[in-house]
Amino acid sequence: xxxxxxxxxxxxxxxxxxxxxxxxxxxxxxxxxxxxxxxxxxxxxxxxxxxxxxxxxxxxxxxxxxxxxxxxxxxxxxxxxxxxxxxxxxxxxxxxxxxxxxxxxxxxxxxxxxxxxxxxxxxxxxxxxxxxxxxxxxxxxxxxxxxxxxxxxxxxxxxxxxxxxxxxxxxxxxxxxxxxxxxxxxxxxxxxxxxxxxxxxxxxxxxxxxxxxxxxxxxxxxxxxxxxxxxxxxx
Numbered sequence: 001x002x003x004x005x006x007x008x009x010x011x012x013x014x015x016x017x018x019x020x021x022x023x024x025x026x027x028x029x030x031x032x033x034x035x036x037x038x039x040x041x042x043x044x045x046x047x048x049x050x051x052x053x054x055x056x057x058x059x060x061x062x063x064x065x066x067x068x069x070x071x072x073x074x075x076x077x078x079x080x081x082x083x084x085x086x087x088x089x090x091x092x093x094x095x096x097x098x099x100x101x102x103x104x105x106x107x108x109x110x111x112x113x114x115x116x117x118x119x120x121x122x123x124x125x126x127x128x129x130x131x132x133x134x135x136x137x138x139x140x141x142x143x144x145x146x147x148x149x150x151x152x153x154x155x156x157x158x159x160x161x162x163x164x165x166x167x168x169x170x171x172x173x174x175x176x177x178x179x180x181x182x183x184x185x186x187x188x189x190x191x192x193x194x195x196x197x198x199x200x201x202x203x204x205x206x207x208x209x210x211x212x213x214x215x216x217x218x219x220x221x222x223x224x225x226x227x228x229x230x231x232x233x234x235x
Contacts, residue, residue, distance in 0.1 A: 015104035015174040021049040028212035032205040058095040065226035079149040087138035104174035116145030116163035159196040183213035
């Protein structure tokens with residue numbers, strides 16, 4: 001009893017276990033499309049996570065497994081190729097678990113995530129043209145930035161070369177051995193550097209829909225791989 005009064009945290013059971021987890025995130029944005037106005041775009045990502053910790057110090061290590069993009073217009077289909085996914089850097093960041101009055105909370109800030117450009121070389125300015133400083137070719141296909149595919153009737157597949165800057169923060173509640181909560185999107189910018197068809201080389205306006213982005217963290221077997229967690233959507 002005396003130990004509990006002096007060191008209550010020492011007797012509190014850990015709300016999560018070290019091990020492998022599946023991370024599912026949903027980011028909801030709106031994009032302005034010519035002749036259609038603002039349309040809703042849902043970006044779903046699955047990552048393989050390894051969570052380690054104890055004694056109040058937790059670390060999360062995660063690797064992107066796959067991305068699926070859907071929009072309300074459905075006139076075209078955005079396909080995120082495996083080369084894009086494999087080029088994403090592994091993220092490692094601290095996690096804070098706190099025993100609150102209504103249960104354990106989970107909070108984590110992975111920091112900024114840059115795709116297709118180098119922040120230091122670019123002077124912290126997101127490139128807008130393929131020859132701007134800091135543009136990289138992370139998927140190694142010979143085109144500036146990272147390449148995504150757009151499947152459009154009549155045009156077939158179009159390659160779009162993009163750079164992205166994102167920063168999302170996790171805020172959730174621990175339950176049933178996992179976590180569920182909201183994603184706070186602090187920043188999300190994207191520029192189109194070019195395309196295999198010049199008619200698709202423009203950068204459409206993009207804005208985040210407040211309060212609609214979520215995440216969940218679910219335990220998986222320790223030997224789980226990305227192939228176990230991610231099934232590409234049908235083409």
